[in-house]
Amino acid sequence: MNLDWSVIGENFNYLMAGAELTIIISILSIFLGFVGGIFIGMCRISKNPLIYYPSTAYVEAFRGTPLLIQIFLVYLGLSSFNIQLSAWDAGILALSLNSAAYQSEIFRGGIQSIPKGQMEAARSMGLTYNQSMFKVIIPQALRNALPPYTNEFCTMIKDSSLVSAISVMELTWSAKNVISVTFQPFVVYIFIAFLYFLMTFVTTRFMRYLEKRYAIPGMMGAE
Amino acid sequence: MSESAGDKPSASPELVKKKGPKPILIAAVAIIVVIALVAVVVAGGFLNTKEKTTLEKIKDRGYIIVGTDVPYPPFEFYNTTSAKYEGVDMEVINKVAQYLNVTVKVVPYGFSELIGAVQTGKIDVAISSMTITASREEAIDFSVPYYDANQACLVKDGSSITSAEDLRNIVVAAQLGTTGAFWVQDNLVTKGNITSGQAVVYDFVDTAVLSVQNGQSSCCIIDTPVANGYATDTAYNLHVAFTIQTNEQYGIAMKSGETSLKAAVDAALTAMKNDGSLHAILEKYNVL
Numbered sequence: 001m002n003l004d005w006s007v008i009g010e011n012f013n014y015l016m017a018g019a020e021l022t023i024i025i026s027i028l029s030i031f032l033g034f035v036g037g038i039f040i041g042m043c044r045i046s047k048n049p050l051i052y053y054p055s056t057a058y059v060e061a062f063r064g065t066p067l068l069i070q071i072f073l074v075y076l077g078l079s080s081f082n083i084q085l086s087a088w089d090a091g092i093l094a095l096s097l098n099s100a101a102y103q104s105e106i107f108r109g110g111i112q113s114i115p116k117g118q119m120e121a122a123r124s125m126g127l128t129y130n131q132s133m134f135k136v137i138i139p140q141a142l143r144n145a146l147p148p149y150t151n152e153f154c155t156m157i158k159d160s161s162l163v164s165a166i167s168v169m170e171l172t173w174s175a176k177n178v179i180s181v182t183f184q185p186f187v188v189y190i191f192i193a194f195l196y197f198l199m200t201f202v203t204t205r206f207m208r209y210l211e212k213r214y215a216i217p218g219m220m221g222a223e
Numbered sequence: 224m225s226e227s228a229g230d231k232p233s234a235s236p237e238l239v240k241k242k243g244p245k246p247i248l249i250a251a252v253a254i255i256v257v258i259a260l261v262a263v264v265v266a267g268g269f270l271n272t273k274e275k276t277t278l279e280k281i282k283d284r285g286y287i288i289v290g291t292d293v294p295y296p297p298f299e300f301y302n303t304t305s306a307k308y309e310g311v312d313m314e315v316i317n318k319v320a321q322y323l324n325v326t327v328k329v330v331p332y333g334f335s336e337l338i339g340a341v342q343t344g345k346i347d348v349a350i351s352s353m354t355i356t357a358s359r360e361e362a363i364d365f366s367v368p369y370y371d372a373n374q375a376c377l378v379k380d381g382s383s384i385t386s387a388e389d390l391r392n393i394v395v396a397a398q399l400g401t402t403g404a405f406w407v408q409d410n411l412v413t414k415g416n417i418t419s420g421q422a423v424v425y426d427f428v429d430t431a432v433l434s435v436q437n438g439q440s441s442c443c444i445i446d447t448p449v450a451n452g453y454a455t456d457t458a459y460n461l462h463v464a465f466t467i468q469t470n471e472q473y474g475i476a477m478k479s480g481e482t483s484l485k486a487a488v489d490a491a492l493t494a495m496k497n498d499g500s501l502h503a504i505l506e507k508y509n510v511l
Contacts, residue, residue: 003265075439076430076433076434076437079437079438079439084437084438084439085439086439087423087439164426165425165426165430166425166430167396167423167424167425167430167434169419169420173424176335176399176400176426177335177399177400177424179335179336179339179400180335180399180400180404181358181400183338183339183342183359183361183362183363185336185339185343186264190261193257194257197253197257201250201253205246208246
């Protein structure tokens with residue numbers, strides 16, 4: 001096996017275009033998953049069974065099945081019901097739905113990490129339930145949940161490679177395409193592994209900064 | 224119980240300020256670990272130079288490791304009833320193995336990964352309806368050809384596409400790393416008939432065909448015998464709109480420089496052509 005590193009230079013712009021799409025896909029699905037996760041997380045702590053059980057079923061379904069299958073279901077399966085999604089839309093939708101399930105659990109964990117006494121104290125000071133939730137509990141919950149959010153964001157960046165299976169032209173797809181012409185799997189995969197590492201490393205450093213910046217004094221997050 | 228964390232708001236700030244290692248340090252360590260892993264792999268490759276030829280290894284172990292990309296009916300597909308890999312290529316390689324006096328072990332791969340698997344010795348040979356091309360021959364060796372094919376444009380019944388002229392500004396599907404995908408790139412994308420975003424390439428051919436069946440792609444460019452197989456399968460509403468004369472020839476792929484293996488495979492294929500057994504296989508699967 002002869003390693004020809006020049007294929008990286010020859011296909012640099014092509015691979016970078018793929019990396020750009022990977023970044024866009026990751027940001028979009030992390031953001032949509034974040035919003036969806038907060039919504040489902042709120043449902044998960046509801047006392048109303050009509051809200052609690054469907055949201056719990058959603059989380060279990062998306063956490064209990066492989067992401068690749070979810071991507072195929074959204075892309076190929078939905079067309080059985082005459083819903084035609086492009087590979088791009090289907091990919092982002094599947095990634096967001098999946099991430100929302102995980103992020104809802106992170107959010108719920110964050111809320112439950114805030115001692116019950118705080119809610120009681122807020123209520124006794126005259127705040128309504130919603131006011132206590134949005135002004136006292138959730139701000140602290142999000143700050144406490146930053147480390148697990150970091151985990152999920154890194155997972156999303158890496159899992160975005162799965163949408164290459166439905167022909168979304170992101171970084172892994174571009175790499176496979178370059179390999180199919182140059183027959184240099186080792187060189188190309190090492191290079192894109194390095195690019196993925198760069199993306200996740202910048203993310204973890206940024207999240208670490210947020211963690212320090214927003215640590216709650218006196219609470220476990222402030223170590 | 225639950226109050227314990229909240230009841231200590233006065234944890235001393237001096238204890239809290241503990242600086243972790245610098246980010247650059249962490250990055251440096253991570254990169255060193257990656258480079259070390261790479262070095263181990265590369266060094267391992269160089270140290271393993273004094274080895275037996277692939278043909279000797281095949282004879283020693285008594286079976287030949289064959290890579291193929293399924294499904295690609297009728298050339299290779301997994302029969303769930305018999306739990307066996309079947310098709311033209313499977314019968315051809317079984318016959319070749321008989322000449323070598325060994326048995327066959329089939330390993331499924333994605334088509335675009337096959338050449339890498341041959342190069343790195345993960346598989347002894349690849350038989351997967353692979354067209355012999357000049358660029359592939361730079362990376363691997365091919366046996367003598369055993370089948371002639373062209374490209375076909377597979378469309379959904381009722382499609383208005385009837386010729387290559389109709390392939391403008393529509394979504395065209397193909398399989399990654401195949402001559403069909405190269406044709407789309409060279410004849411549609413570079414000529415500006417479709418954008419690069421309209422040339423959608425899938426890992427597996429069944430996903431590409433399903434995208435046509437579902438309407439996500441307008442057509443799919445694949446080898447003629449496979450297109451005919453899908454067109455005659457009543458489970459799909461597909462037909463071949465037109466064929467493209469590309470004059471391709473399928474060959475069995477193996478590692479470059481394995482002259483003894485190539486000689487043995489070529490001899491087996493030539494004997495099969497002469498005694499009519501190759502013809503019989505092609506006739507059986509209706510791909511003549």
